[in-house]
Amino acid sequence: MQRHPGTAGWEAEECPLMSPRMGSVILGVDGGASNTVCVCIPAARPFNDPLPVLSRTVAGCSNQNSVGEDRARETLERVMSQALTKARRRPSNVCAVCLAVAGVNHPLDQQRMLDWLRSLSTDIFPSHVKLFVENDAVAALASGTMGKLHGCVLIAGTGTIAYGFTSDGREARAAGAGPVLGDWGSGYGISAQAMTAVVRAYDGRGPETVLTNNILDFLGLASPDELIGWTYEDQSWARIAELLPVVVESAESGDEVANKILHNSVGELASSVKAVVQRLELGGEDGKHPFPLVMVGKVLEANKRWDIGKEVIDCVTKSYPGAYPIHPKVEPAVGAALLAWNAIASELDGDIRTVQ
Amino acid sequence: MQRHPGTAGWEAEECPLMSPRMGSVILGVDGGASNTVCVCIPAARPFNDPLPVLSRTVAGCSNQNSVGEDRARETLERVMSQALTKARRRPSNVCAVCLAVAGVNHPLDQQRMLDWLRSLSTDIFPSHVKLFVENDAVAALASGTMGKLHGCVLIAGTGTIAYGFTSDGREARAAGAGPVLGDWGSGYGISAQAMTAVVRAYDGRGPETVLTNNILDFLGLASPDELIGWTYEDQSWARIAELLPVVVESAESGDEVANKILHNSVGELASSVKAVVQRLELGGEDGKHPFPLVMVGKVLEANKRWDIGKEVIDCVTKSYPGAYPIHPKVEPAVGAALLAWNAIASELDGDIRTVQ
Incomplete structure (x- = not known):
């Protein structure tokens, strides 16, 4: 484009x-x-x-x-x-x-x-x-x-998108299509997967998880049944994405289900960046050419033991070692x-x- | 309950x-x-x-x-x-x-x-x-x-739910939590996954698929870019679920992405039924006790070469051979x-x- x-x-x-x-x-x-x-x-x-x-x-x-x-x-x-x-x-x-x-x-x-x-x-x-x-x-x-x-930006807040430019003005994007169209790496996507895991544990389709107690406590709900009503009362994306810290804490406490959701999120976010970098050939022919990778949004700023941003960078630099991460001032x-x-x-x- | x-x-x-x-x-x-x-x-x-x-x-x-x-x-x-x-x-x-x-x-x-x-x-x-x-x-x-x-019903139309009763009045349900909470086997869930596959093929995160042409043709859109606007213009679940026949036809034409989505849907639907049957012990101690499995909804009525309902029944009866399917008159x-x-x-x- x-x-x-x-x-x-x-x-x-x-x-x-x-x-x-x-x-x-x-x-x-x-x-x-x-x-x-x-x-x-x-x-x-x-x-x-x-x-x-x-x-x-x-x-x-x-x-x-x-x-x-x-x-x-x-x-x-x-x-x-x-x-x-x-x-x-x-x-x-x-x-x-x-x-x-x-x-x-x-x-x-x-x-x-x-x-x-x-x-x-x-x-x-x-x-x-x-x-x-x-x-x-x-x-x-x-x-x-x-x-x-020039370079690639990854936003992962309530929503997520990867967007890149070459120095001669070509541009490309990946994800950024919203929750209905599979932005699973976003704060909303992570939260929705966590709530889904609670429903599945409750009705017998999925494994037990501490997400159940942690999310219900956070929302002040008594039972997973109430989670359905809570969800559809107001589907604004930001409201759902507020569960992100609960999911990160649950993962840090060792919960397998929460860890799986975060690992999946890392894969999704890295895949968005890599799709943009590949289409624009930001890494040059050998993939090693340097380019800025700007990281923005609360999902990437966790800065806790479970650092989603760091994991994404590790994953991208394995394919494109020239990517240098920038956390904007x-x-x-x-x-x-x-x-x-x-x-x-x-x-x-x-x-x-x-x-x- | x-x-x-x-x-x-x-x-x-x-x-x-x-x-x-x-x-x-x-x-x-x-x-x-x-x-x-x-x-x-x-x-x-x-x-x-x-x-x-x-x-x-x-x-x-x-x-x-x-x-x-x-x-x-x-x-x-x-x-x-x-x-x-x-x-x-x-x-x-x-x-x-x-x-x-x-x-x-x-x-x-x-x-x-x-x-x-x-x-x-x-x-x-x-x-x-x-x-x-x-x-x-x-x-x-x-x-x-x-x-x-008495028995279990599986609904898979725009939404999906499995619901069961024992003859002494106990009941259980699985899924039915709507699209935000992971009802992936529903008509909505199948359609949303198909639209996601189109976005992913377009931005380089996923494989090429005939779903792109088939869905764009069906909706009268010129490019996958326009799919995002179309999706959020009106998020009523039924409107999105109308893509179901396009996904089934794409799978029947041999498209791998569409086939994967339908196989995933079968797994999801069967898992809902099995969760209910297991909790209520509808199949008795040995799992072989007979019980009605009522099948309702357009996802299960496809009756085409790709018969989602039949696949679900096959999957359930492998675990619970006593389940006898009923298609209500x-x-x-x-x-x-x-x-x-x-x-x-x-x-x-x-x-x-x-x-x-």
């Missing part, structure tokens, strides 16, 4: 980085399956490291596949408006917005979101605002590479803001193609 | 079978994950075989876990009202109602549904109406045994009506315990 940022609403009416007006800002939004973060950064050169973040706001899930389009849009609008207020800026100060949201899986999703953002911007942002819509994985990659789109919302910043800067430099 | 039909609203104010009023009727409702069927039968002795069904009406899904409580109740109310109109009876003619609905998994679900039915009945049915709420599997078993609750809604009919008759016979 070729990348065409030029199609995503870049018009060169005005150029805030070249002739910065006082107070010009960029909004970067990271919308995952659990929550949505917006940061506001200054739209000015030179670029400072560490990046000055003027404000940061958080709202609920804005993945339209999880909560529906209306709720997702409402959340996105609110989180941006709050970030501006907190940064003491007006909508007229905004010169670029980058929405990096889970659930943008197809050019049509991207166009639809961009059309909405444009209609919104007509009302509240200045006419010259630059708009950019991406899958949240792109911003997550940028958060680990200071905006350079800034969050994906900052990555989204950086994408917008870099895109504007590239445009100024007469190169709207390479975002680096 | 012990069964206490006496708690389910049986009051002996009036006895339609002993002193039948002209036109007294029983409503039997089967609410599955795809649709809801209501039949209206006469509440009169002697019992005729074949049972005269006065009317039959069909509505959408009434599983509250799939469509929510409000929509489920609205559907149930509508399908009962239409059945009465079609049978040219008034609500005052109704002497008993048996609602057998998927999603009733816990005594609290049962009580909640019964309370609603009672509040409804105060408005429209006579005060002496007998009300009965069950999981749809109980009615499905009754449909194969003419109302006798009447539908589960009639089973529900029979449950109500039998319960009233048993009460008259001075035995409110045994429904046979």
